[in-house]
Amino acid sequence: MTAPTNSTKVRGETILSVDNLVKHFPITQGVLFQRQVGAVKAVDGVSFELRRGETLGVVGESGCGKSTLARLLMRLETPTSGGATLEGRDLFKASGGELRRLRRNMQMVMQDPYTSLNPRMTVGDIIGEPFEIHPDAAPKGSKQKRVQELLDLVGLNPEHINRYPHQFSGGQRQRIGIARALALKPEIIVCDEPVSALDVSIQAQVINLLKQLQGELGLSYVFIAHDLSVVRHIADRVAVMYLGRIVEIGTEDEIYERATHPYTQALLSAVPVPDPEARDQRNMIRLVGDVPSPADPPSGCHFRTRCWKAQDICAVEDPATVPRAADPHPSACHFAELRPTTPA
Amino acid sequence: MTHSTVEPTPASATPEGGHLLELRDLHVEFRTNEGVAQVINGVSYHLDAGETLAVLGESGSGKSVTAQAIMGILDTPPAFVRSGQILYRGQDLLTQSEEQRRQVRGQEIAMIFQDALSALNPVFPVGWQIGETLRQRAGMSRADARRRAIELMDLVKIPGAAKRIGDYPHQFSGGMRQRVMIAMALALEPKVLIADEPTTALDVTVQAQIMDLLADLRRELNMAMILITHDLGVVAGVADRIAVMYAGRIVEHADVRSLYKAPAHPYTKGLLESIPRLDVRGQELSTIKGLPPNLMHIPSGCPFHPRCPYVQQVCVDVVPHDLVLGDGRTSACHFAQEVRDDSAH
Numbered sequence: 091m092t093a094p095t096n097s098t099k100v101r102g103e104t105i106l107s108v109d110n111l112v113k114h115f116p117i118t119q120g121v122l123f124q125r126q127v128g129a130v131k132a133v134d135g136v137s138f139e140l141r142r143g144e145t146l147g148v149v150g151e152s153g154c155g156k157s158t159l160a161r162l163l164m165r166l167e168t169p170t171s172g173g174a175t176l177e178g179r180d181l182f183k184a185s186g187g188e189l190r191r192l193r194r195n196m197q198m199v200m201q202d203p204y205t206s207l208n209p210r211m212t213v214g215d216i217i218g219e220p221f222e223i224h225p226d227a228a229p230k231g232s233k234q235k236r237v238q239e240l241l242d243l244v245g246l247n248p249e250h251i252n253r254y255p256h257q258f259s260g261g262q263r264q265r266i267g268i269a270r271a272l273a274l275k276p277e278i279i280v281c282d283e284p285v286s287a288l289d290v291s292i293q294a295q296v297i298n299l300l301k302q303l304q305g306e307l308g309l310s311y312v313f314i315a316h317d318l319s320v321v322r323h324i325a326d327r328v329a330v331m332y333l334g335r336i337v338e339i340g341t342e343d344e345i346y347e348r349a350t351h352p353y354t355q356a357l358l359s360a361v362p363v364p365d366p367e368a369r370d371q372r373n374m375i376r377l378v379g380d381v382p383s384p385a386d387p388p389s390g391c392h393f394r395t396r397c398w399k400a401q402d403i404c405a406v407e408d409p410a411t412v413p414r415a416a417d418p419h420p421s422a423c424h425f426a427e428l429r430p431t432t433p434a
Numbered sequence: 435m436t437h438s439t440v441e442p443t444p445a446s447a448t449p450e451g452g453h454l455l456e457l458r459d460l461h462v463e464f465r466t467n468e469g470v471a472q473v474i475n476g477v478s479y480h481l482d483a484g485e486t487l488a489v490l491g492e493s494g495s496g497k498s499v500t501a502q503a504i505m506g507i508l509d510t511p512p513a514f515v516r517s518g519q520i521l522y523r524g525q526d527l528l529t530q531s532e533e534q535r536r537q538v539r540g541q542e543i544a545m546i547f548q549d550a551l552s553a554l555n556p557v558f559p560v561g562w563q564i565g566e567t568l569r570q571r572a573g574m575s576r577a578d579a580r581r582r583a584i585e586l587m588d589l590v591k592i593p594g595a596a597k598r599i600g601d602y603p604h605q606f607s608g609g610m611r612q613r614v615m616i617a618m619a620l621a622l623e624p625k626v627l628i629a630d631e632p633t634t635a636l637d638v639t640v641q642a643q644i645m646d647l648l649a650d651l652r653r654e655l656n657m658a659m660i661l662i663t664h665d666l667g668v669v670a671g672v673a674d675r676i677a678v679m680y681a682g683r684i685v686e687h688a689d690v691r692s693l694y695k696a697p698a699h700p701y702t703k704g705l706l707e708s709i710p711r712l713d714v715r716g717q718e719l720s721t722i723k724g725l726p727p728n729l730m731h732i733p734s735g736c737p738f739h740p741r742c743p744y745v746q747q748v749c750v751d752v753v754p755h756d757l758v759l760g761d762g763r764t765s766a767c768h769f770a771q772e773v774r775d776d777s778a779h
Contacts, residue, residue: 151637152608259725289492290664291722294708298719316637319667323710323719346712360642361712362667366690368713369671376646377639380607 105310106140106163106196106278111172113158117385130385132158134334135172137411140278145304145311147325147342149318149357153381155334156314160282163312164198165189176278194224197271201283203263207255213266214251217241220273227274240269245299261292265299272303280312285320297324318361322346330354333384333392336411340419350416350426353393391422399425452524453480454658455504455543455626460518462499462682464729465511471729473499473513475682481626486652486659488669488690491679494726497662500679501628504660505545506535522626540567544624548631550611554603560614561587561599567621586617590647609640613647623655630662645672666709670694675762678702681727681737687756688763698757698765698774700742736767744769 114129133155140146148156161167163174165181174181176192184192200206207216217237221228228236238248244265255263264284271279281300285293301324303309315321321328328345330338330353338351349355356375377396382388388395394404403424413419414426462474474496481487491497502508504520506527520527522542527535547553555563564586565579574582580599587595590613603611612632619627629648633641649672652659663669669676669690676693678686678701686699697703704722724741727733733740739749748768756764759774767773 151639261725289726290666290705291492291708292725294710294719294721297710298721317710318638319710319712322712356639358712360638362638362641362645362665362671363713364666364670364694364706364709364711365713366670366673366694374642376642378643380609380640381637 102141102143104139105142106174106176106312108139108163108174109137109172111136111159111162111174112170113155113162113167114170128385130383131334131387132384133162133169134384134387136331136334136336137172138329138336138339140310140312142277142310143304143308144326145313145324147321147328148312148314148331149316149321149328150331151316151357151381153333153384154331155384156331157282159331160198160280160312160314163280164196165193190224194227194274195276196278196280197274197276199264199267199271199279199281199284202287203260203267204287206267207263209255212252212254213237213241213246213258216255216266217269217273220270224274236273237269240272243272243303244269259292260288261295264288264296268296268299268303272307275307276309278310278312280314282314283316284313286315286317293320300324318346318358330357333381333387335392335422337393337422338420339411340417344417344419348417348419348428350414350419350421350428351393351423352397352399352425354421391424393423399423401425452521454483454523456480456519456521457500457504458519458521460500460503460520461516462496462503462508462513463516464513469730472732473682473729474503475732476518477679477682477684479677479684479687481658481660483625483658484652484656485674486661486672488661488663488673488676489679490663490666490669490676492664492726494681494729495679496682497679498630501545501630501660501662504543504628505539506532507545540571540619540624541622542624543626543628544619544622545628545630546612546615546619546632548634550608550615550635551603553615554611556603559600559602560606564614564618564621567618571622582621583617586621587614589620589651590614590617592617607640608636609643612636612644616644616647616651620651620655624657626658626660627652628660628662631664632661633668634663634665641668648672666705678705681732682729683737683766684756685738685766686764688759688765689761692761692763696774696778698759698763698770698777699738699767700744700769700773701738703773703777704741704743744773 111133112135113133114131116126117128117130118124119127136159150156162169169182176195181192214237217240218233221233237251241248246262246265285296288296313324322342325342327341329336332353338345338349338354345354349358356377359373359375379396382395390406391404391409394400409422409424411420411422414421416427457477457479460474460477464471464473477500489497503515515528522538527538561580561583564583568574568579568582584595584599592598592610592613606614633644636644645668661673673690675689677684680701686702697706707720708722710719722741727737735751736749736754739745754766754768756766757770758764759770
């Protein structure tokens with residue numbers, strides 16, 4: 091597959107750069123004269139870079155802002171502040187034809203394969219719809235052939251082009267969603283929880299398909315998930331989000347073997363490991379309480395209310411996501427250290 | 435929990451040598467307009483006092499329907515129990531009257547569900563909902579029921595129970611709602627708790643809290659627990675024994691350690707190899723090819739044969755019976771010995 095317009099394709103160069111992205115949803119009061127009484131800080135200053143051909147995993151619990159981040163990147167939401175550049179062009183300033191070209195380059199795979207496909211459209215129409223919006227992507231008369239190629243690419247039978255979504259299983263529907271995302275030959279695919287609605291045996295098939303497509307087409311993924319085991323398997327680099335912020339970011343190895351942020355350490359220790367022998371040997375960190383409301387996050391470090399290391403400074407000073415003495419990858423903790431000290 | 439006024443059921447003693455709860459060759463079918471789906475096809479398992487049995491399976495394997503049959507809350511129609519026995523302390527629940535089953539439900543066997551938000555009534559305060567069981571079934575006064583509801587909320591570690599008793603379900607977080615539902619299930623001090631995917635809708639840090647709570651409560655109250663889940667990680671953490679279900683059958687049954695060490699059914703083996711693991715790096719994920727069967731047209735012979743790497747002609751022709759492998763392990767596979775030896779290294 092050839093990607094549109096770009097001249098040089100160097101694997102490893104930065105393709106998407108996100109700078110201090112903020113999205114606050116206003117909370118209003120009053121019927122006629124609405125006034126803003128607060129804001130849900132869904133995404134509160136997120137920066138990262140995505141390189142060509144790599145997978146960036148974004149993990150976090152519900153309400154941490156990872157899906158809002160995906161919607162921002164797709165320009166389904168307008169950011170409150172901050173910016174992003176895709177191949178050097180401003181993602182949020184583009185409009186009209188330029189926006190259409192940018193969107194072509196970045197596509198999305200949704201979580202729920204049952205609601206993200208129109209039940210009244212055939213698979214051919216669903217996968218072919220992007221060509222109606224971008225007629226130049228498929229020369230006249232070649233649409234059907236392209237759709238069949240795409241079906242074949244994601245491991246579905248090309249003869250099933252006239253079937254409807256309900257005739258497919260969950261895993262097959264997710265493949266249809268992936269085929270639709272691939273239709274315009276994008277370079278970046280934002281995957282928002284692409285396998286969390288699937289059974290274990292089907293989940294592995296879809297993960298393997300995503301990896302295989304990445305190898306063949308040189309795609310870059312932003313892979314959003316709550317399942318840390320899945321992310322470890324597919325991601326090259328991982329960003330951990332908590333209450334709208336990235337608290338730690340690094341290579342797969344840095345996050346899973348050398349995490350320095352207490353939230354990452356707690357998250358990792360809470361993941362159930364399918365090995366009964368490890369039952370009593372694991373050093374468990376049990377967080378107390380729930381994630382605070384993003385409408386009213388704690389002052390300073392957002393995690394301090396659940397953190398066993400919290401000191402006075404954590405309530406006052408917001409820790410930056412910068413390299414720490416414990417390990418050179420960025421971590422947003424004043425007391426970053428490699429070995430987790432177990433909470434008292 | 436000593437001051438309950440709940441009367442003991444007639445058959446309160448387990449017969450000598452019998453199990454607390456035992457399913458024998460249970461068959462359940464769904465009769466729909468499109469045809470008859472064989473959802474449960476001869477499930478047998480047992481549960482002893484104080485132990486945790488995990489029932490593992492993917493969607494459509496029949497794990498939840500089995501639990502609904504035990505509780506007597508199947509949706510009839512379309513669901514019908516075709517044959518089989520569900521013995522609780524030696525008495526067959528399926529032959530009992532609705533009134534007798536009502537006495538067992540809640541008081542002897544209680545159940546918690548995956549989605550606490552839809553299991554709780556949104557228009558009543560949680561304290562009232564926990565107390566309802568106590569008023570209706572244990573004949574408590576409103577004041578007594580309220581006091582007991584606060585104790586139960588304390589038991590499941592809801593902070594500030596006395597203050598939160600008047601709150602409505604939507605005012606609680608997901609993890610706290612799950613605790614409310616656990617408190618309701620424990621109100622009549624059941625001997626068996628069935629937990630149907632209790633943590634599937636929760637985040638990992640909250641999931642860990644709830645699994646710890648369930649394990650502690652089971653020990654404290656000396657309950658037996660049936661944990662229904664699709665998550666091999668959760669099972670490894672808490673279960674004593676596992677029954678793996680596929681297409682309405684139990685394909686493998688073993689104690690938890692030997693099953694993870696050397697699965698003896700190709701389906702279990704495939705499942706274990708297809709999950710990405712947090713503690714293993716750079717592994718290649720193997721997959722189970724194909725899809726689970728349509729329950730209206732279950733394949734002949736072994737229902738797993740179209741997806742199985744060990745398949746031979748005998749698998750297509752003959753339904754495999756449980757092969758006893760020693761240590762109480764069984765596997766419904768013609769090549770169980772071979773599969774286990776392959777998995778062992």
